[in-house]
Amino acid sequence: MTAVDDFDRRAGTALDGLRAAGQYKELRAISGPMGPVASIGGREVIVLCSNDYLGLANHPDVVAAGIEGLRSHGAGTASVRFICGTLDVHERLERAVAGLVGTPAALSFVSCWTANEALFPTVTAPGDTVISDALNHASIIDAVRQTRGVERKIYPHNDLAELEAALTSADPGGVRWVVTDGVFSMEGDLAPLPEILDLCRAHEAIVVVDDSHGIGVLGAAGRGAPEHFGLLGQIDVITGTLGKALGGAAGGFVGASERLVELLVQRARPSLFSNALPATVACSATRAIEILLAEPERVARLHDNTARLRQGLRKLGFSCPDGASAIIPIILGDAHKVEAASRRLYELGVLVVGFSFPVVPEGQARLRVQASAALEDAHLDAALEAFGQL
Ligand SMILES: Cc1ncc(COP(=O)(O)O)c(C=O)c1O
Incomplete structure (x- = not known):
């Protein structure tokens, strides 16, 4: 039997198992x-069941902005950001994103999955602790797994006492990072951000919120979970997607301090080794943000x-x-x-x-x-x- 036969049989068994369990998609x-x-x-x-929360995925102005971006900047960058893949429309999008989520700066990625994967391995160092909610999105789980020499702690979903215990027992020598979804994608519930932020301040931890399902949805202006809780401008790091409320195409971002964004530009592997967001998506997402705010x-x-x-x-x-x-x-x-x-x-x-x-x-x-x-x-x-x- 060849390796291909071997694999074929194994894959077939796995797929049959999914069908039998009602888990086949x-x-x-x-x-x-x-x-x-x-x-x-x-x-x-x-x-x-779509994430087109604001009906912008097929909004005529969002579509027109994408077409205009395609015309003005071509189909793609044919480059990663630091070589010759940074376009003026990326910078315009990043200013719009930072303004929307209330962070000093932002950097775009081809997805929020990539943004999360760019963030954690880049900003953490050996001796740090990452404390993560048990129901965080898979992209956070996988991103945190990519860190090295970092202690990883998982607290039961929204359990503040367990979060506090994890913060208390974390190595005081390293940086403590607490990461949570703003809105949990399978439960639809929110992270208790005011309490999480208080704990992070008390224990000098940095708080990271993935607000992919909150942006465009929560708060009177749709600026996300921080707006909902009256905490705009107070969350250290916000990650999010452009693939849901903000036009629904693709793309993600990290919003954070200028220094953190600068480090991502220099060291984040998805930014260094993978092409930048296409202009058409940058333009349509920027237009979606303008419509949301207007x-x-x-x-x-x-x-x-x-x-x-x-x-x-x-x-x-x-x-x-x-x-x-x-x-x-x-x-x-x-x-x-x-x-x-x-x-x-x-x-x-x-x-x-x-x-x-x-x-x-x-x-x-x-x-x-x-x-x-x-x-x-x-x-x-x-x-x-x-x-x-x-
Ligand atoms: C909380 C959260 N983070 C990240 C992502 C991934 O977003 P993207 O499709 O931009 O990779 C999702 C999408 O399901 C999500 O719900």
């Missing part, structure tokens, strides 16, 4: 733009739509936790049950994807409903009607 191709409604296989479905009514509409969905689902008997984010999890437990519910909703014209292991812990499979400002009343009514039939 089917890809459905959408033929057209992302919006409140998407076209799949010639059928229109209401989308309740039209706070989009954020208000998102908040209203989220509340309507949550109330409607509860009225139908689904148990949905409270929360300020636009993520409403419906935990059903069993992966097969979730898969069947998602399939039935799809037949009824509503796209809500099920999440099972390894995206969420085993036995906690769920439907994740996400609201968008783009959803009109008729979409919400039709979606709730489908849930009613379910």
Whole structure:
């Protein structure tokens, strides 16, 4: 038997196992733009699972800005940032991002995954401690795993007493870093940032917040979890994505002090060894930020739509936790049950994807409903009607 046969058999067994466990993910191709409604296989479905929180993914001005960026700067940089891949539109985007999230400076990356991977191995040094919430996003988990000589501690989700214990027992010789999602992507709940910040100040730790699901969603102006808690300008490091509320294309960033950003430019491996964000994405994301700041009514509409969905689902008997984010999890437990519910909703014209292991812990499979400002009343009514039939 050849190595290829060997691998083929192993991969086949793994894939069969996923199918049997109800954990196999089917890809459905959408033929057209992302919006409140998407076209799949010639059928229109209401989308309740995209991260297009503000309806900017297909906003005419965002699309036009991307096209204009493509025309003015070409398809790509053909270079990493430090060689000849830094464009004026990157710098414009980075100023806009820093202004939005309330940090002195920002650096863009091709994704938030990359931004997190750039951050932790670069800013930490042997002897440091990184303290991370157990439910942090996979990109944070993987990024922290890439640090060297650093003590890694994980505290139970949002458990402040355990966080304090981890801070107290951390090596006082190194820098202490506390990292948390602003909004937890599978639970939809928020990190208690005021308390976390107090603990970090008391223990002289640096706080890092990944606000990918908070930016464009939380706070009256949509500036994220720090705005929601009245802490704008007080979080040391903020990472986030451009691939959700801010146009939904791709891209991410680290917002931080000038010094930290300077170090990332010099030492972060994704920045040194991988191409910069394409101009078209930099331009469309910058335009998305401008629209967000000019039209706070989009954020208000998102908040209203989220509340309507949550109330409607509860009225139908689904148990949905409270929360300020636009993520409403419906935990059903069993992966097969979730898969069947998602399939039935799809037949009824509503796209809500099920999440099972390894995206969420085993036995906690769920439907994740996400609201968008783009959803009109008729979409919400039709979606709730489908849930009613379910
Ligand atoms: C909290 C968090 N961080 C990072 C990411 C990754 O973002 P990107 O798609 O830009 O890599 C996500 C996306 O799911 C996320 O939810």
